Amino acid sequence: MTKQPRTNLDRVNARQLEQNRNLFGRLSxxxxxxRVQAQRMLKSAGELSITEWRVLWDLAEAGPLTVTEMAAIQRTDHALISRAVPGMVRKGYVTTSISEADRRQSLIALTGYGHQVFERTSLVMSARRAALSRTFSEKELNTFIELIDRFEAFVEAPLSENLSIEVAQ
Structure with missing residues (x-):
């Protein structure tokens, strides 16, 4: 009995099934x-980028901060925030000053206008967070966060701790 060749659609479907269990691809x-959902929601509330929104949110919640502090809060790249700040100053959302604690750092503060933009945008973004909270129970959310913490620990650990094979350098 001859085996029927699989169609392209069959091969694609089989590969998709395999990739559904690839955590690296799924999380990405x-x-x-x-990000796409957040961008759409931010566009509906104004013209903020995700980075601008997160900077406004951090400043509204935690007061004047340095770029380094915001990068730590957001778990993001310092340069991403640094590149956004000059445009936010031009738009009148924030001001910058030299930090008294560390004169090498700039302290970023929300302006009155920036706070108005935050308030207007926060209605949409808090509705998004509320909708997500209805998707998961508190226990599920805690489990999800614990699993993400473990995944982050795995990907942040040196390769030698995670791999049982030699990796060519």
């Missing part, structure tokens, strides 16, 4: 989908 895809 979920992150991208989350």
């Amino acid at each position: 895809a979920a992150s991208l989908a989350s």
Whole structure:
């Protein structure tokens, strides 16, 4: 009995099934989908980028901060925030001054106008967070966060701790 060759669609479907269990790809895809959703919501509330929104949110919640502090809070790249700040100053959302604690650092503060923009945008973004909280129970959310913490620990650890094979350098 001869085996029927699989169609291209069969091969694609089989590969998709395999990739559904690839956590690296799945988390990357979920992150991208989350960014696209956030961008759409931010566009509906004004013209903020995700980085601008997160800077305004951090400043509204935690007061004047340095770029380094915001990068730590957001778990993001310092340069991403640094590149956004000059445009935010031009738009009148924030001001910068030299930090008294460390004169090498700039302290970023929310302006009155920046606070108004934050308030207007926060209605949409808090509705997004509320909708997500209805998707997961508190226990599920805690489990999800614990699993993400473990995944982050894995990907942040040196390769030698995670791999049982020699990696060519």
